[in-house]
Amino acid sequence: MVSEDRSTAKPSTGRRGPKPIEPAVRFWRMVNKTATCWEWTGHCKRNGYGEFDRGYAHRASWKLNTGQDPAAQVLHKCDNRKCVRIDHLFLGSIADNMRDKQLKGRAANKLTPEEVSEIRSSQGTQEDIGLRYDVDRTTIGRIIRRQTWSHVS
Ligand SMILES: [Zn+2]
Numbered sequence: 631m632v633s634e635d636r637s638t639a640k641p642s643t644g645r646r647g648p649k650p651i652e653p654a655v656r657f658w659r660m661v662n663k664t665a666t667c668w669e670w671t672g673h674c675k676r677n678g679y680g681e682f683d684r685g686y687a688h689r690a691s692w693k694l695n696t697g698q699d700p701a702a703q704v705l706h707k708c709d710n711r712k713c714v715r716i717d718h719l720f721l722g723s724i725a726d727n728m729r730d731k732q733l734k735g736r737a738a739n740k741l742t743p744e745e746v747s748e749i750r751s752s753q754g755t756q757e758d759i760g761l762r763y764d765v766d767r768t769t770i771g772r773i774i775r776r777q778t779w780s781h782v783s
Pocket of ligand 1 (some may be wrong): 666668669708709710713714715718
């Protein structure tokens with residue numbers, strides 16, 4: 631028969647001692663603001679990123695600065711993994727958007743001269759041709775009007 635002895639249990643109320651420190655206060659204590667990057671001086675994960683409350687320091691920075699949990703990967707513009715400066719960070723979803731835009735508006739200079747010749751002798755609308763070569767319609771139009779690639783026959 632086991633009887634629970636509550637007399638040795640620590641009381642859960644009436645705890646004394648210092649109040650827990652606000653995450654934001656603990657966070658900024660660990661940041662060294664240089665002229666460029668704001669570097670995390672606390673513990674770093676093995677991959678070189680700062681660690682805060684078992685998560686990434688740069689993600690914590692995003693949350694502290696924006697008040698929102700980052701919805702996507704938080705990436706560095708500055709290539710400094712320890713950096714937590716909010717304007718050096720961006721969300722991965724924005725990077726995806728930029729990549730999308732780049733693909734859609736793929737510049738004419740990504741094409742080869744051979745492709746340019748083919749485009750000029752292609753049948754179909756500029757839109758269809760654009761889809762075939764993964765460049766946008768206006769790029770095709772410029773090529774056909776010889777506003778670009780005029781040195782290619
Ligand atoms: Zn930075």
